[in-house]
Amino acid sequence: MMKSEGKRRTRRSWAEPYKIKVVERLNIKTREQRETAIAAAGFNTFLLPSEDVYIDLLTDSGANAMSDRQWAGMMLGDESYAGSDNYYHLEAAVRQYYGFSHMIPTHQGRGAEHILSQLLIKPGDSVPGNMYFTTTRLHQELAGGTFVDVICDEAHVSESDTPFKGNVDLDKLARLIDDVGVSRIPYFCLHATVNMSGGQPIAMANVREVSALCRKHGIKLFLDATRAVENSYFIKLREPEFEHKTIAQILLEMCSLCDGCTMSGKKDCLVNIGGFLALNDDDLAERARNLVVVFEGLHTYGGMAGRDMEAMARGIEESVSFEHMQARIGQVEYLGQSIAEAGVPIVRPIGGHGVFVDAKKFLPHIKQEQFPAQALAAALYVDSGVRAMERGAVSAGRDPKTGENRPSRLELLRLTLPRRVYTQAHMDVTAESVIDLWDKRHLIHGLKFTYEPKMLRFFQARFAPVGAAQVLDDVGASTSDVKQRLGSLVGGGAD
Numbered sequence: 001m002m003k004s005e006g007k008r009r010t011r012r013s014w015a016e017p018y019k020i021k022v023v024e025r026l027n028i029k030t031r032e033q034r035e036t037a038i039a040a041a042g043f044n045t046f047l048l049p050s051e052d053v054y055i056d057l058l059t060d061s062g063a064n065a066m067s068d069r070q071w072a073g074m075m076l077g078d079e080s081y082a083g084s085d086n087y088y089h090l091e092a093a094v095r096q097y098y099g100f101s102h103m104i105p106t107h108q109g110r111g112a113e114h115i116l117s118q119l120l121i122k123p124g125d126s127v128p129g130n131m132y133f134t135t136t137r138l139h140q141e142l143a144g145g146t147f148v149d150v151i152c153d154e155a156h157v158s159e160s161d162t163p164f165k166g167n168v169d170l171d172k173l174a175r176l177i178d179d180v181g182v183s184r185i186p187y188f189c190l191h192a193t194v195n196m197s198g199g200q201p202i203a204m205a206n207v208r209e210v211s212a213l214c215r216k217h218g219i220k221l222f223l224d225a226t227r228a229v230e231n232s233y234f235i236k237l238r239e240p241e242f243e244h245k246t247i248a249q250i251l252l253e254m255c256s257l258c259d260g261c262t263m264s265g266k267k268d269c270l271v272n273i274g275g276f277l278a279l280n281d282d283d284l285a286e287r288a289r290n291l292v293v294v295f296e297g298l299h300t301y302g303g304m305a306g307r308d309m310e311a312m313a314r315g316i317e318e319s320v321s322f323e324h325m326q327a328r329i330g331q332v333e334y335l336g337q338s339i340a341e342a343g344v345p346i347v348r349p350i351g352g353h354g355v356f357v358d359a360k361k362f363l364p365h366i367k368q369e370q371f372p373a374q375a376l377a378a379a380l381y382v383d384s385g386v387r388a389m390e391r392g393a394v395s396a397g398r399d400p401k402t403g404e405n406r407p408s409r410l411e412l413l414r415l416t417l418p419r420r421v422y423t424q425a426h427m428d429v430t431a432e433s434v435i436d437l438w439d440k441r442h443l444i445h446g447l448k449f450t451y452e453p454k455m456l457r458f459f460q461a462r463f464a465p466v467g468a469a470q471v472l473d474d475v476g477a478s479t480s481d482v483k484q485r486l487g488s489l490v491g492g493g494a495d
């Protein structure tokens with residue numbers, strides 16, 4: 001044992017397991033330009049041109065940096081209409097690392113969700129899952145189904161520090177089976193990690209139990225494998241049985257408990273576009289191939305170029321590296337710790353793909369009907385040019401049957417980290433801005449809709465501040481006018 005007394009430092013840091021070969025210049029706008037830009041974007045960070053953004057933490061989706069090996073693979077794209085080499089490489093990678101026998105490529109994750117939902121859901125069916133995801137639930141609803149949330153209660157409590165907040169509550173699932181009967185449950189949709197609860201993982205022990213219950217009742221189990229590699233890393237760290245297993249072994253075991261998966265390659269697979277549906281059932285795979293040609297493209301490209309499939313095949317292989325995951329999750333952890341140490345309320349434990357700030361606690365003076373997380377995202381952008389996004393009442397949307405706003409216990413600002421893109425210094429700039437806003441939080445005002453789209457409203461909705469001296473409905477106001485009134489949104493002050 002080394003003693004720490006008398007020694008200079010015993011801290012040993014991890015560092016990124018790569019070095020930088022190509023750089024991309026960032027745009028830095030003035031505070032005044034940012035005030036004008038956010039007003040023109042209707043206070044929705046999704047509507048900002050990326051040119052106006054400094055550090056882009058809107059999402060980890062498709063924003064990954066590819067490796068030199070992936071870029072080299074792009075040059076090996078075989079753009080034949082049918083039977084491209086790269087299709088076979090991708091199929092082999094999916095079989096090797098995810099273990100499913102059939103791989104049907106799609107343009108991205110929602111393409112796979114669409115096909116799975118159309119194949120299996122009948123009107124009136126219930127589809128259980130561990131918390132909704134926006135596109136997943138919408139495709140279930142468009143197919144006539146109703147999503148039923150059976151995630152454990154702790155998932156909805158931001159300060160609950162349990163290690164596997166993505167776990168399914170087996171009693172809730174058993175109750176649903178009793179209530180509606182197995183014939184009305186086409187499949188279970190299992191998310192790993194759970195995006196909407198803050199990137200929280202599920203335990204392998206829980207996947208085993210869900211799988212056993214589903215198999216007992218003949219219910220199919222589909223994994224939303226979008227971030228299943230990140231989930232596997234958490235299992236290795238937190239579930240003693242898996243301490244000495246590789247991430248690849250854990251991922252394979254998790255998949256072996258499921259009947260198939262939908263995948264957004266834009267996350268774990270380290271690419272900018274792409275996805276797939278993977279299945280074991282020969283007959284279902286054949287029906288999926290019949291549908292993919294209608295909606296996506298031929299079953300050997302499904303909306304992707306050959307080069308994209310090659311990049312994804314190589315990205316899958318890179319994604320299961322321990323060093324990669326340690327740096328990936330380590331960076332999220334670093335940002336989260338920096339913010340939390342200043343007393344800012346964040347979702348605990350820190351999740352896989354981002355830091356989730358509890359906007360209800362951050363802005364207790366703003367009612368949830370006035371969208372505190374949305375308001376915080378706008379204020380953060382004005383303060384520093386960091387783009388984050390809302391995951392709360394706006395994202396939850398309206399119930400399609402009643403038209404009422406869906407209740408959302410969580411009201412979160414999501415700082416999402418693209419993989420391998422930003423440095424520790426970018427994390428410092430981000431944390432300092434969040435902490436500055438925390439110190440002047442009482443100056444931030446709520447928002448109200450000026451335009452509300454019917455579906456997936458968070459993408460394109462527009463807002464205006466409320467509670468400020470004067471409500472800003474008319475985005476056409478002159479710049480100085482806008483600036484004067486916006487000053488109250490984020491406390492004005494010096495740049």
Ligand SMILES: *Cc1c(COP(=O)(O)O)cnc(C)c1O
Binds near residue numbers: 061
């Ligand atoms: C991103 C995502 C999807 C949808 O994938 P796209 O590639 O954006 O279509 C589905 N599920 C989860 C958990 C996601 O994060």
